[in-house]
Amino acid sequence: MGRKRTKSGKIRLAEVAELAGVSPITASRFFRNPEALSVAKRARVESAAKELGYVPNLAARALASQRTEVIGVLIPSLTNNVFSDVLRGIYDASEGSRYSIQLSNTRYSILQEEKLLRLFLAQKPAGLIVTGIDQTAESRAMLEAADCPIVQIMEIGPNPVDMMIGFSHYDAARAAVAHLYAQGCRKIGFVGARMDPRVQRRLDGYVSAMKDAALFDQRLVVTTATPTSVTLGGTLFTDLLARQPDMDAVFCANDDLALGVLFECRRREIAVPAQIAIVGFNDLEFMASAVPTLTSVRTNRYEMGKTAATMLIDAIDGRRPEQPVLDLGFKVIERQSSVLRRPDSQPAVSGMLAG
Amino acid sequence: MGRKRTKSGKIRLAEVAELAGVSPITASRFFRNPEALSVAKRARVESAAKELGYVPNLAARALASQRTEVIGVLIPSLTNNVFSDVLRGIYDASEGSRYSIQLSNTRYSILQEEKLLRLFLAQKPAGLIVTGIDQTAESRAMLEAADCPIVQIMEIGPNPVDMMIGFSHYDAARAAVAHLYAQGCRKIGFVGARMDPRVQRRLDGYVSAMKDAALFDQRLVVTTATPTSVTLGGTLFTDLLARQPDMDAVFCANDDLALGVLFECRRREIAVPAQIAIVGFNDLEFMASAVPTLTSVRTNRYEMGKTAATMLIDAIDGRRPEQPVLDLGFKVIERQSSVLRRPDSQPAVSGMLAG
DNA sequence: AGGAACATTGACAGCGCTACCAGACCAGAC
DNA sequence: GTCTGGTCTGGTAGCGCTGTCAATGTTCCT
Numbered sequence: 001m002g003r004k005r006t007k008s009g010k011i012r013l014a015e016v017a018e019l020a021g022v023s024p025i026t027a028s029r030f031f032r033n034p035e036a037l038s039v040a041k042r043a044r045v046e047s048a049a050k051e052l053g054y055v056p057n058l059a060a061r062a063l064a065s066q067r068t069e070v071i072g073v074l075i076p077s078l079t080n081n082v083f084s085d086v087l088r089g090i091y092d093a094s095e096g097s098r099y100s101i102q103l104s105n106t107r108y109s110i111l112q113e114e115k116l117l118r119l120f121l122a123q124k125p126a127g128l129i130v131t132g133i134d135q136t137a138e139s140r141a142m143l144e145a146a147d148c149p150i151v152q153i154m155e156i157g158p159n160p161v162d163m164m165i166g167f168s169h170y171d172a173a174r175a176a177v178a179h180l181y182a183q184g185c186r187k188i189g190f191v192g193a194r195m196d197p198r199v200q201r202r203l204d205g206y207v208s209a210m211k212d213a214a215l216f217d218q219r220l221v222v223t224t225a226t227p228t229s230v231t232l233g234g235t236l237f238t239d240l241l242a243r244q245p246d247m248d249a250v251f252c253a254n255d256d257l258a259l260g261v262l263f264e265c266r267r268r269e270i271a272v273p274a275q276i277a278i279v280g281f282n283d284l285e286f287m288a289s290a291v292p293t294l295t296s297v298r299t300n301r302y303e304m305g306k307t308a309a310t311m312l313i314d315a316i317d318g319r320r321p322e323q324p325v326l327d328l329g330f331k332v333i334e335r336q337s338s339v340l341r342r343p344d345s346q347p348a349v350s351g352m353l354a355g
Numbered sequence: 356m357g358r359k360r361t362k363s364g365k366i367r368l369a370e371v372a373e374l375a376g377v378s379p380i381t382a383s384r385f386f387r388n389p390e391a392l393s394v395a396k397r398a399r400v401e402s403a404a405k406e407l408g409y410v411p412n413l414a415a416r417a418l419a420s421q422r423t424e425v426i427g428v429l430i431p432s433l434t435n436n437v438f439s440d441v442l443r444g445i446y447d448a449s450e451g452s453r454y455s456i457q458l459s460n461t462r463y464s465i466l467q468e469e470k471l472l473r474l475f476l477a478q479k480p481a482g483l484i485v486t487g488i489d490q491t492a493e494s495r496a497m498l499e500a501a502d503c504p505i506v507q508i509m510e511i512g513p514n515p516v517d518m519m520i521g522f523s524h525y526d527a528a529r530a531a532v533a534h535l536y537a538q539g540c541r542k543i544g545f546v547g548a549r550m551d552p553r554v555q556r557r558l559d560g561y562v563s564a565m566k567d568a569a570l571f572d573q574r575l576v577v578t579t580a581t582p583t584s585v586t587l588g589g590t591l592f593t594d595l596l597a598r599q600p601d602m603d604a605v606f607c608a609n610d611d612l613a614l615g616v617l618f619e620c621r622r623r624e625i626a627v628p629a630q631i632a633i634v635g636f637n638d639l640e641f642m643a644s645a646v647p648t649l650t651s652v653r654t655n656r657y658e659m660g661k662t663a664a665t666m667l668i669d670a671i672d673g674r675r676p677e678q679p680v681l682d683l684g685f686k687v688i689e690r691q692s693s694v695l696r697r698p699d700s701q702p703a704v705s706g707m708l709a710g
Numbered sequence: 711a712g713g714a715a716c717a718t719t720g721a722c723a724g725c726g727c728t729a730c731c732a733g734a735c736c737a738g739a740c
Numbered sequence: 741g742t743c744t745g746g747t748c749t750g751g752t753a754g755c756g757c758t759g760t761c762a763a764t765g766t767t768c769c770t
Binding site (some may be wrong): 055057058059060062078079081084085088100101102103119122123222231233234256259266286290291 | 410412413414415417418423434435436439442443455456457458459460474478479490582584585586588589611614615618621622640641643644645646
Binding site for chain 3 (some may be wrong): 741742743744745746747748749750751752753754755756757758759760761762763764765766767768769770
């Protein structure tokens, strides 16, 4: 006959049910859908659970119910400040819900992403948050076949797998260039690192805006696949300057690069913004504090994470949002590093909501 | 009689076993301890699993084996750059192992930490990584009663629950002050934010070093419970300057504050380091890039995370480290912001390994 | 009053895997 | 040839929970 396993000593649902004088299944219902119980039993189960210090066994629950209460999150980087804000939003929104977050780092590799996706999906997550819209065909197929809600974050695009929340990096870059143009800048350089899909779209936006103004010149663009850093901003700017000594502005694909450019200008005694205007991207906290203060494109990263997780949890619980694609927009925050005229002569509409 | 639940369509271990012509239990063993099988069966099970695309059901495994393959990680903040480096190390080390990371954010609250700890422990994690050594008595008791390996990270102290990896914030702060002292600074201010236990210990180190040199003055210290930021660095420095106009150096409890101080100095046209020397803490990437470059105390955050996770996994798998407490040390990286004399006259031994 | 409609509750089996132990098999010792 | 000790394999039961559906009250109609 069977073995006597070491009884873990843990309180089981059956014990709670017994103390409360109800069947185990009723006790089970209490934890999943308390409204289904009569008020009397609800109170009895509640106090019994509290008295015994009952904690549900999630593994047993997952096994019996064929689903987990795990939300998988796939992000490309743990280093990038941008994602830590998004993550914070996701974790904040998940707190208090019964879902827990399972985080994985794709390291900007869509192959790695595909692998991780397969892993996640095998465990039947309650929902999935994935970064961006550039999955492999295989990943895309898996996502579409998945029987859980999915939110794509960081950007918006034409064919959402399910839900989507982000903003147009293309439009945001165009707005940044438009702002510099309005300030009178004509030789506007572009500095980009990593060149992941979203940075690429910022570059595309920059190129399109420059072409619209008949200002585009390939030699104004410096990019690298190297991960971004402040130091790299200085390095790339140095390259750019060597090619285009008469440049009057730089649009940086992110704020770290912008800070690096600012420091490099200081090192070279280039006046900012008089000689060169600087615009960054993301509006990290330090941008408002730099000397001169640095213009940037504000993106709502925390809100993006929080809303994504909230939407996802709502969808899991059957409350689908009326609007599956949410554009969080952006705003060009104009600061000293790019404002060349007096405030009273500055008419530019710099904020906008795309879509 | 029983219900026919929707067969999930998933490949189960039994199917693999059947195809391989072995019993389910043998197939099970293949995934947990392949060496226990004969070479022939091992190959048969392996190819059967691959052919069917078998993925184990972790919930069933957890339920049957009474343990999970989850490593719980408790950190106080998702915003702080410092933790993103540690986390990256943890995630990197966990990759390739069979353990997955469950992350929770205590928000610098030891009560929240206690709550999360209780939650984690109820799910029988394979191991736990907790931040710091200042748990509540209750948390401490739970940790000591836990039947899984535990690593405390970020600092080292006298009574490890189990394993411990970090460095002495106290000694690191003393080394920073010693460096400034060696540069001839005598009125050395302290700027600190958040004032979590580790920042507090940096302050303690600062105070002790200043007292040793008979230089301590309470009015040289400005702290706040507000979360850190670059902007806050400027604000706190402004306060400090109002009180101590003749200050000749500032030791900042972290690099964000140091950058804020640098910007504030620039704003006020205070020469760095000639009038005021600046030293930060952590040596984030941008410190080497600032103008002037900023001195900081380098800490091995990525390595700390990676080593912590590696030690933990080894311990889970029964390979206990010979040394349960690991001091990763620190190093004062001397840069322009605090070097007042010519390089040739600078003898200071600035790096050290405590313990 | 009779019955429908709803609200509550419970019985049963089983989710997919692994712990425990027994048994089969093999080599070497006596 | 028998026995011992080791290696490998399999049978059985059950981890703790929940889906299904039936059974039992309970209320509200006509």
